[in-house]
Amino acid sequence: MRKVQGLLLASERRAITGLAGLYATRMLGLFMVLPVLALYADELVGSTPLLVGLALGVYGLTQAVLQIPFGVLSDRLGRKPVIAGGLLLFLLGSVVAAQAESIGGVILGRCLQGSGAVAAAIMALLADQTREQVRTAAMATIGLSIGVAFALAMVLGPWLAAAFGLSAVFWFTALLAAAGLVVLWKLVPPAPRRLQHRDVGIHRAQLGTALGRRDLLRLDLSIFALHLILMAIFVAVPFRLVEAGIAPERHGVTYLGVMLLAFAGMVPLVILAEKRRQMKAMCLLAIGAITLSLGGLAGSLGLWALFGWLLLFFIAFNLLEATLPSMLSKLAPAGAKGTAMGVYSTSQFLGAFLGGVLGGFLAQQWGLAAVFVGCALLGLAWLALMVGMAPPRHLVSEVVALDDGHHEDALETLMEKFAEVAGVEEVLVVPEERLAYLKVDRQRLDQDALTRVIEARRSKTDKDRA
Incomplete structure (x- = not known):
């Protein structure tokens, strides 16, 4: 076997840098609306909590439905043209949402944003551009960029909305999409080949295996529940901050503090999970912590109590975001990792969609506390499901x-x-x-x-x- 080469080729470095930046800026644009839409929705005609929740999560529906077709198209038409088409849809959706005066217009814009479902095509292009020896590190770079994008979105979104209004969030997202097109054509080198990659893309012959194994399905349901809960609670979290005396223009600073501390708290737990082979234990601990924090957020809170519960939630959230894909990689059969990850990603997007709808429905029917109580009950069911899972072998x-x-x-x-x-x-x-x-x-x-x-x-x- 050829020895792993630690040094990247110049073309690989360009591809990884460009595609990680492209992926991150796209996710940044999708996430920036999360901490602000519920607060500023009163400016939109026809706004209700249910429709706000739908606007938050509807991108996940179009992402889930279209990511596989976009991946297939990229195999046939070429990676760059398909990615460019997806970015143009994302740009169009951002402009539609920025100009919208009603909640229906924002929902339409978010649908269009999600319809640019090029995640699979980006990963396939990255696989085309990298050797097998460095591909795992390249994929890890993409994963890290998503985490950074989420943290940045929680800070930038509130700052832009407070300074320039809700439409500014979408205009900035449109600017990011335009910049992404430039990066795609100028920085990312042409792909030397266009192949199917079983460690990256979905292979139809492996779908039955990925869907038929209980251990993989448990992980699919886990990422579904995690993103359902995340999307649902952001119908209510911004109002909890206001109730605690934090003005909207200070929300970004609050989220920045929470995110930095949550990252610092998550790192040693990830190391413990990997080095000491305690994946299942850390997973159960994180689900339990999320459930507990949701119960805490359901009550009336002072500033420091709110900060503490949010910190606990995001430590656990970040821990699961890091360990669930690692567990999936360990459990997926040889040659089926790409297919297993495709099903996993689809589950994540569906969870985001249903989470927005569920959070909006609970808030509209029974108030903010009901959002957290409903999600806490889901957390208990999720914990019960994962208790019976066998610890993954560290392969x-x-x-x-x-x-x-x-x-x-x-x-x-x-x-x-x-x-x-x-x-x-x-x-x-x-x-x-x-x-x-x-x-x-x-x-x-x-x-x-x-x-x-x-x-x-x-x-x-x-x-x-x-």
Whole structure:
């Protein structure tokens, strides 16, 4: 096996920087409305709590419905044209929402924003641009950029809305989309190839496996519940801040303090989960903390109590955002990680959509406290579901590039050789991709033996050619 090369090629560095920035600015635009729409919705004709919730979450519906079609289109038409088309839809939706005078106009704008569902196409382009040896690190960079975008959105959204009005949030989002188009064409290099990647994109043959395993479904339901709760409570959280005496123009500073402390509190817990192999325990702890914080937020609160409950919520939220994808990667069968992640992402977007609707409905029918109580009850059900989950085995995915000389008639033997290596738990060899997908236990992996399998096959191929 080729040794992992730590240094990025110049083209890879450009691709990772450009696409991570593109992904992050797009998510920044989607998230900025989250802490402000409920507060400023009175300016919109026809506004009700239910419709505000719908406006918050409706982007998730169009994202969930269209992300797979956009991914398929990118395989056929090219990554960059499809991503550019998605960004133009996002830009159009932002302009529609910025000019809207009614809540219906904002809902339409958010639908259009979500219809630019290019997340799968961006990830596929990143896979096209990077070698197997550095792809995991490249994907991790994208994940980190999303977390930074969310934290920034919680600060920028309230500042823009307080200074220039709600429409400014959407105009700024339109500006981000336009900047994204420039980044796409000027910074991201042309893709040298356009292939399906089982570690990134959805593969239809693997859908049955991804949908039929209870452990993967538990994680899909977890990200569904997490984003449902997040979207639902932001129908009510901004009003809790006002009740605690925090003026709207100070909300950004409040969220900044919460986010910084939440990140600091989350990091040691993630390290504990990974290094001490306590994934399930940390997951249950986080779900319990979210449920507890929701119960606390349901009552009448002073400033410091509110700050404390929000801090607990976001520590737990960030912990789950980091550990759930890691658990999914460990549990997904060899060669099915991309498909499992596609189902997972769809579940996340559906959760965001239903969360907005549920939060708006509860607030309209029974008031702000009902939003937190309803979400706390969901948290209890979620906790009960996850208690029965077996702790995930700490396996990681490896993708091995095979030589062109690996003939199909020898691949079955090659799979057997891989499987005999200590620490290799699962193997899938895909002849048409010239790749082998492995699931390995790094603590047990005999790296030298794995290298010898590849080198022995390469030597035999060279002899056959001679």
